[in-house]
Amino acid sequence: MRAEDLDITTLLSADAEAGALHFAGLRALIVDAGALGALRRDVVDALGVAGGRSLLTRFGYVQGWRAAEALRGRFASASAHAMRDAGGRLGVLQGMLRIAPGTGPMTPEGATVAASYEAEQHLQHCGRADAPVCWTLAGFASGYLSCVERRDIVVLEDRCVACGDRSCRFVARPREAWGETLTPHAAYLPPAGPPRSERAAVTLEDELQSRSPAIQRTLELARRVAAVDSSVLLLGDSGTGKDRLARFIHARSRRAAAPFLAVHCGAIPEPLLESELFGHARGAFTGATRDRVGMLEAAGAGTLFLDEVGEMSPAMQVKLLRALQQRELRRVGENHPRPLHARIVAATHRDLAAAVEQGGFRRDLYYRLRVVELRLPPLRARQEDILPLARALLASACARVGRSEMSLGTAACERLLHHSWPGNVRELENAMERAAALAAGPQVEADDLPDDIAAAPVKRTGSLQQLEHAAIVEALGRHGGHQQRAAAELGISPSTLYRRLRKQRA
Numbered sequence: 001m002r003a004e005d006l007d008i009t010t011l012l013s014a015d016a017e018a019g020a021l022h023f024a025g026l027r028a029l030i031v032d033a034g035a036l037g038a039l040r041r042d043v044v045d046a047l048g049v050a051g052g053r054s055l056l057t058r059f060g061y062v063q064g065w066r067a068a069e070a071l072r073g074r075f076a077s078a079s080a081h082a083m084r085d086a087g088g089r090l091g092v093l094q095g096m097l098r099i100a101p102g103t104g105p106m107t108p109e110g111a112t113v114a115a116s117y118e119a120e121q122h123l124q125h126c127g128r129a130d131a132p133v134c135w136t137l138a139g140f141a142s143g144y145l146s147c148v149e150r151r152d153i154v155v156l157e158d159r160c161v162a163c164g165d166r167s168c169r170f171v172a173r174p175r176e177a178w179g180e181t182l183t184p185h186a187a188y189l190p191p192a193g194p195p196r197s198e199r200a201a202v203t204l205e206d207e208l209q210s211r212s213p214a215i216q217r218t219l220e221l222a223r224r225v226a227a228v229d230s231s232v233l234l235l236g237d238s239g240t241g242k243d244r245l246a247r248f249i250h251a252r253s254r255r256a257a258a259p260f261l262a263v264h265c266g267a268i269p270e271p272l273l274e275s276e277l278f279g280h281a282r283g284a285f286t287g288a289t290r291d292r293v294g295m296l297e298a299a300g301a302g303t304l305f306l307d308e309v310g311e312m313s314p315a316m317q318v319k320l321l322r323a324l325q326q327r328e329l330r331r332v333g334e335n336h337p338r339p340l341h342a343r344i345v346a347a348t349h350r351d352l353a354a355a356v357e358q359g360g361f362r363r364d365l366y367y368r369l370r371v372v373e374l375r376l377p378p379l380r381a382r383q384e385d386i387l388p389l390a391r392a393l394l395a396s397a398c399a400r401v402g403r404s405e406m407s408l409g410t411a412a413c414e415r416l417l418h419h420s421w422p423g424n425v426r427e428l429e430n431a432m433e434r435a436a437a438l439a440a441g442p443q444v445e446a447d448d449l450p451d452d453i454a455a456a457p458v459k460r461t462g463s464l465q466q467l468e469h470a471a472i473v474e475a476l477g478r479h480g481g482h483q484q485r486a487a488a489e490l491g492i493s494p495s496t497l498y499r500r501l502r503k504q505r506a
């Protein structure tokens with residue numbers, strides 16, 4: 001890709017009927033620059049120049065970062081140089097500015113910019129300025145270049161038409177290279193790295209991190225399959241994380257900037273599911289008072305997650321298969337086809353291969369959906385994951401309820417490890433949520449767990465050390481983790497109990 005190859009006709013798509021425009025795959029709006037100028041004035045009046053600059057720089061930064069992500073998705077093989085230039089070209093195509101040929105923010109001379117909409121609007125609505133005011137544009141360039149370069153790039157404007165200069169000038173440098181010059185600007189700059197709105201996708205991988213070798217294999221396959229466009233079928237019991245894995249794949253695919261939509265096929269009654277997936281035309285059936293876009297269409301160039309696809313009726317299976325084969329769909333009550341762009345990721349807790357053998361699920365659809373099959377094992381088969389996951393889920397539950405961080409007591413850990421987890425990670429998540437809400441102290445005790453999370457079974461055989469460990473854990477469990485009472489019951493001093501626990505943990 002070369003920057004000059006980017007042109008408005010390929011980047012901009014308009015679906016007038018759906019009331020949506022997309023630019024580089026991102027939903028976009030056509031906004032009157034004059035209205036933005038008026039908004040700027042109100043922002044400056046309300047927050048002062050410093051507040052306005054900070055807010056609008058951040059706004060630009062998010063825009064720039066998202067634009068870079070969107071372009072990266074479309075031009076995976078473009079060089080870093082081409083990607084850098086493409087950012088300026090995007091600004092031109094969006095009508096924000098004009099860049100003098102041969103100049104660029106990363107060059108030592110910086111980018112010379114004419115026709116900055118922002119300087120023009122500032123002059124019109126706020127009057128002449130003492131210092132450069134193209135805050136959104138500087139933010140845009142910082143966000144765009146930081147995302148492309150994968151390091152913190154700060155762009156500053158040092159000449160501005162709003163201050164009486166003939167043109168605006170933007171200079172980009174890595175944050176550390178600015179040295180002292182950055183100090184007066186530091187308060188206005190967004191924090192380094194992805195903007196807050198984009199962090200969910202970035203940290204998704206961490207959240208799915210697991211010690212279980214089976215999950216590690218699944219994640220490795222998921223990363224590889226994310227890069228291609230094949231259909232993926234996710235298998236696993238309810239609550240094992242299929243929805244989360246589908247989002248993980250989407251976030252790492254070239255489609256990441258486009259929507260991720262999910263339909264729970266088992267939860268929607270048959271007659272409504274067709275309209276949910278395919279949409280309908282006004283008057284197609286009683287109650288269809290206006291046109292409706294279905295999820296297959298609304299997912300656009302993104303990903304549609306079909307959860308519990310095994311619950312789909314035979315008639316719906318035929319319709320879905322036809323749409324996937326022909327890559328086109330028809331809204332209910334319409335005759336003309338529309339292109340289907342979305343990638344399908346399907347999931348089921350059922351044994352779909354068995355359902356195919358028994359005639360409950362179409363073989364041809366099964367093969368089309370499971371070009372790649374990924375399996376998530378139940379939590380009870382991932383013993384090594386239980387405590388790390390419990391701690392991570394407890395930490396986020398504490399953050400949600402506004403509590404400072406809590407730890408898991410020994411007896412609580414034993415109970416968690418001995419439970420069979422029929423509800424998988426969802427059940428563990430609920431247990432941690434409950435503990436964060438109800439626990440009296442800073443540590444989750446066995447009593448803070450739901451009653452059905454079984455107590456550790458009595459161990460009657462094993463080495464002396466194992467028997468001792470079991471006796472201590474059970475006593476702690478009976479006394480809600482209270483070490484003094486457990487020690488009294490066992491006839492040892494609290495310090496002996498503490499010492500032995502530490503030894504066993506080590």
Ligand SMILES: Nc1ncnc2c1ncn2[C@@H]1O[C@H](COP(=O)(O)OP(=O)(O)OP(=O)(O)O)[C@@H](O)[C@H]1O
Pocket residue numbers: 207208209210236237238239240241242243244245307349389425426429
């Ligand atoms: N590895 C993980 N780390 C953190 N949370 C997880 C993980 N796996 C699953 N969860 C959480 O557990 C809950 C259940 O996960 P999810 O909805 O993805 O499961 P599912 O298999 O799609 O369930 P169902 O089949 O019932 O729809 C969610 O709240 C999810 O955020």
